[in-house]
Amino acid sequence: EIVLTQSPGTLSLSPGERATLSCRASQSVSSTSLAWFQQKPGQAPRLLIYGASSRATGIADRFSGSGSGTDFTLTISRLEPEDFAVYYCQQYGSSPWTFGQGTKVEIK
């Protein structure tokens, strides 16, 4: 099973700042099978990025994904008030599919 470790656990930033979230895998992940989700309280997760770097439909271009192998990054270029949420990475190229434990982006 591929274990995904996200860091940091919590990121305290101000609106307008840049957020950099890390997702590290215990073994190599296919770049075509790494996704990032945003989840707000009481809501289902929303797909932001698939295939490590492709934005999902309707996702603002301030969200970008990068990385390969065992190291992946989600970057939010300038935080908007609605971006404060929990973010999860997921790999879906190897069974069982697995999620990271999440990074909370909170208002500083």
Add this chain to the structure above:
Amino acid sequence: QVQLQESGPGLVKPSQTLSLTCTVSGDSISSGADYWTWIRQPPGKGLEWIGYIYYSGSTNYNPSLKSRLTISVDTSKNQFSLKLSSVTATDTAVYYCARGVNVWGQGTLVTVSS
């Protein structure tokens, strides 16, 4: 656009079987475009992939749940279902159905309690 809706009992007794159905609209399960997936999230915790089914009926389960889990599909109703047997309090969670990774239902809370 594609929409998914979970349905089923919100309360299940310990040792019983948890049964949920996901109804798909705006897409056909038979199209073969994706895997039809179940995910769960215990209150205040992270996400856990449960398993998926393909329109043909082939399945892939999380090994941690495999001995208790059955996922099935009814293409005539455009639905797929989850059955989890011998539940305990640790199975209390919001259960989500999804098409692959990109479209999720709103989720349904299932509480295991006597």
